[in-house]
Amino acid sequence: MHRFRFFLHTLTGRSLPFLQPFWGTREWSLIARCLAGASLPGQVSGLEAEVARLTRSRYALGLNLGRSAIQVALEAFRFPKGSEVILPSFSCAGVVMPVLQAGLEPVLADVDRDFNLSLAAVEAALSPRTRAVILAHLSGKFARDTEQILELARAKGLKVIEDACQAFGLQKHGKWAGTFGDAGIFSFGLGKNLMGPGGGMLITDDEAVISYARSRPLMWEALGSVRLRAASFAARYGFPRAGFLGSAAAKIPQLCGASSPKAALETLAFEVRGLSEIEAALARCQVARHPEIISRRQANARALLSSGTLGGTGLDLPGPGGHIFTKFLLSTTVNPRAAVSLQEALKSRGIEIELSYTPLHLRPPFAACRRAPLTETERRWPGAFAVPVHPRLGRKEMERIIQVLANFSKQHQ
Numbered sequence: 001m002h003r004f005r006f007f008l009h010t011l012t013g014r015s016l017p018f019l020q021p022f023w024g025t026r027e028w029s030l031i032a033r034c035l036a037g038a039s040l041p042g043q044v045s046g047l048e049a050e051v052a053r054l055t056r057s058r059y060a061l062g063l064n065l066g067r068s069a070i071q072v073a074l075e076a077f078r079f080p081k082g083s084e085v086i087l088p089s090f091s092c093a094g095v096v097m098p099v100l101q102a103g104l105e106p107v108l109a110d111v112d113r114d115f116n117l118s119l120a121a122v123e124a125a126l127s128p129r130t131r132a133v134i135l136a137h138l139s140g141k142f143a144r145d146t147e148q149i150l151e152l153a154r155a156k157g158l159k160v161i162e163d164a165c166q167a168f169g170l171q172k173h174g175k176w177a178g179t180f181g182d183a184g185i186f187s188f189g190l191g192k193n194l195m196g197p198g199g200g201m202l203i204t205d206d207e208a209v210i211s212y213a214r215s216r217p218l219m220w221e222a223l224g225s226v227r228l229r230a231a232s233f234a235a236r237y238g239f240p241r242a243g244f245l246g247s248a249a250a251k252i253p254q255l256c257g258a259s260s261p262k263a264a265l266e267t268l269a270f271e272v273r274g275l276s277e278i279e280a281a282l283a284r285c286q287v288a289r290h291p292e293i294i295s296r297r298q299a300n301a302r303a304l305l306s307s308g309t310l311g312g313t314g315l316d317l318p319g320p321g322g323h324i325f326t327k328f329l330l331s332t333t334v335n336p337r338a339a340v341s342l343q344e345a346l347k348s349r350g351i352e353i354e355l356s357y358t359p360l361h362l363r364p365p366f367a368a369c370r371r372a373p374l375t376e377t378e379r380r381w382p383g384a385f386a387v388p389v390h391p392r393l394g395r396k397e398m399e400r401i402i403q404v405l406a407n408f409s410k411q412h413q
């Protein structure tokens with residue numbers, strides 16, 4: 001029904017998609033050149049140099065996906081077999097699969113109200129076999145306990161891989177997310193703040209990590225299939241999308257038919273590949289525009305926060321602190337029903353939302369992973385969802401969202 005309504009909103013030009021890349025003439029001309037057969041040499045090394053310069057990292061290495069970069073970093077540390085890696089249960093297959101593919105044991109830990117690992121959650125997940133923590137800054141917000149988790153890791157001799165896939169450009173006192181730990185990870189794929197058809201990056205100051213990463217044999221994707229992916233991404237997301245293509249939320253693969261980590265290794269396996277020149281070229285354009293992308297996202301988030309309409313929804317808003325709003329997440333621990341009816345109200349007005357991840361411990365392939373107590377994750381995930389704040393949206397579109405929030409608040413007071 002909602003899909004049909006969304007389709008009608010699309011026909012009348014009033015659908016408001018959750019995802020849209022912030023592409024200008026440079027990105028579109030790259031797509032045109034790549035379709036015309038250009039191979040764009042030198043883009044990967046150019047992107048690596050640019051990201052290393054911006055983040056003040058000694059080394060940067062482009063890979064096909066953020067998850068590939070996580071896997072390569074884990075492999076580089078050469079942990080003994082059976083070593084454990086702590087990660088938030090509130091995350092996606094792109095975080096847990098690289099741990100499994102590196103031959104290590106994921107341990108699922110709890111999150112705080114921002115959906116990031118807390119110090120207490122990491123402490124509760126520790127065991128004598130723990131060797132690393134994957135510290136994500138989800139939705140573009142620093143994990144509040146970043147410094148304490150880094151201290152704990154130092155004291156215990158653990159490696160910290162900072163997953164900044166949703167946080168390119170997030171900074172604290174001028175220091176970039178991704179540069180606090182032993183290795184940092186970025187992604188340029190679907191749903192990230194610098195969004196394109198794909199691409200990932202590993203940054204590090206550790207010479208041992210980069211020399212392993214650079215010497216690791218890599219597969220390469222055929223140019224034809226990269227071209228096809230880039231073109232289909234452009235057609236699907238480059239324009240306000242047609243309703244019949246379905247909602248952003250529907251496309252997140254929550255379940256995959258696999259019932260154990262071992263089976264997931266077959267059905268959800270990904271190939272660690274080099275970064276294609278085409279995706280690197282697109283990512284370079286986005287990197288060059290990241291300050292504008294971030295400030296537009298922040299302006300849209302500010303419009304929602306300052307509208308005074310969110311308080312009346314009864315939902316928890318993004319907490320204070322540095323935030324680049326890759327996602328504007330709303331959640332509740334007391335009233336998941338209110339969250340669902342607000343989701344319905346937004347969808348019925350043609351406004352796409354993104355539902356939260358189903359936590360990994362509730363997804364069949366990963367339910368067998370060792371887990372620490374997951375109290376906050378279990379309380380918070382059922383009512384969590386994100387509203388659009390992407391940089392293509394302006395004042396007029398944000399007003400439409402605010403109007404729905406205002407009506408909803410009035411009805412629920």
Ligand SMILES: Cc1ncc(COP(=O)(O)O)c(C=O)c1O
Binds near residue numbers: 091200
């Ligand atoms: C927080 C986080 N980490 C890692 C990944 C994996 O990135 P990629 O899809 O580029 O492999 C994603 C995206 O799926 C993500 O959102």
